[in-house]
Amino acid sequence: MIERHPTSEQLLEYLHRELPAPQDAAVHAHLAECASCAQAYEAEASLSDLLRAHARSQERELPHRVVMAIRSATDRPVPPPFWESFRNALRPMIAVPATAAIAAALYFGFSAWHSAADATTINAAEYVNNHAALTASSPFSEDPPVPAVLTSESGNATR
């Protein structure tokens, strides 16, 4: 299961099957275990259904001439270009390492982004203040010359 909750964009892409396979699998596994994300996914899915239904109700027939023109264009056989044939021949050689590379990039990119996005910033002064508080039990200890609580921007102990 992925460590963080997927974003709403990722849920939408998952809903529309637009995620790359490794990420798709990760989101799928996450939804199976995370009730809040499953609920968000269901909400997205319901909204999509609602929009689709609304679009269908508003749908209008295209003019017959336009439909015929589209059909004739799509039905016409198009010879594949040379590079397409060449790429098809090489597909297994390219596809396997490419998939691995994409999976690795997604995994590490995902983790790095995850860390940066969820990171909480702790001010070093909080460590110093808490250290000073506990050292009050040391023999001959004394308060720092300038009490942090009177000089900090908030005026409060930073914790």
Added chain:
Amino acid sequence: MQRGSITVIVAALAVGLPSTTSSYAPSGVDALLFAAISAPSKISYTGACETVRIGNHASEASVYRIEHRAPDLTRRTYSAPQALAGDAVISKGDLSFSIDTRRRRVVETRNGALDDRIAVNDNYTLLLANYTAVPKPDETFISRRVAVVNLINKYTHEPTMLVRIDRETKIVLNKQEFAHNGSLISEARFEEVRFPSVIPAQDFELPKQFAIVRSPTLGEPTADTDRAVRSAGFAARVPQRLPEGFAPVEGDVIALKSVPTLHVLYSDGIRSVSLFENAKASTLDMTGLQTQGTSVSGRHAEYAEDRATALLAWSDANLHYALVGELGMDELRGMAAAIEK
């Protein structure tokens, strides 16, 4: 030195330290030190004080009037630095009230460590175990006869602290702390002192027109540091080796910006260092500090100093660490490396 060692030292001292310091009766210069530590709980005084803490990059100093009514009621009214002029801190036991005249409010802070007699005893035991108290000839200081005691570190043989103790009342009138190279780190001194028989209660009253703001409680530690480590909520790691004479004395799991953070305090009786450790993704804001890059067991680390307090921060694959205390960079790095192994 581990916590068990403190117990051994206590036993070795034959008397064993009781839960309150009042019934402990050491002799000689140790007795003088013990009397000095206990004196504020018995003696009331007023006076003018100056304190300074000297760092490599920044220092801070203050001047204040002090009124202390035994056993535990104290008011410090600041006249310098300028930003604090007129401000005051009134403390009673583990409660402090910081009177912020600029913001017209009183910030109430509770610090459990202030009332932690067990930790005080442990620290005093460590002090005796790690430092040799060397008496020097008596002097006259602010017109009073004082005993002068040098505290020499038993491992480095360097003087770490010098105290001038009023012969009559045992109140410490001057305290100097030194770095390993002999330079002054901090000093607190009375410029004048009196021992009135009565200090009126109204001297400690809070201004009625100021709002009272409650600040989060600081330091509700347990002396069972192993328990604190176990209750961190993550697989916390602590140093397997400490600087000479140091032992864990207190531990706590605190919430910093809602991040559960293990805090263990190590001390040798005078110097101390705190280990902070958390498992949640967090970044350390060192704004305002002069930082320098270094390494801990091959990992990047940041070192900074806040006046006389040093800070070393680094992360490994799972945890974020910070060591904060009155040690040099090399000692902090050595302690940090002992966590890795």
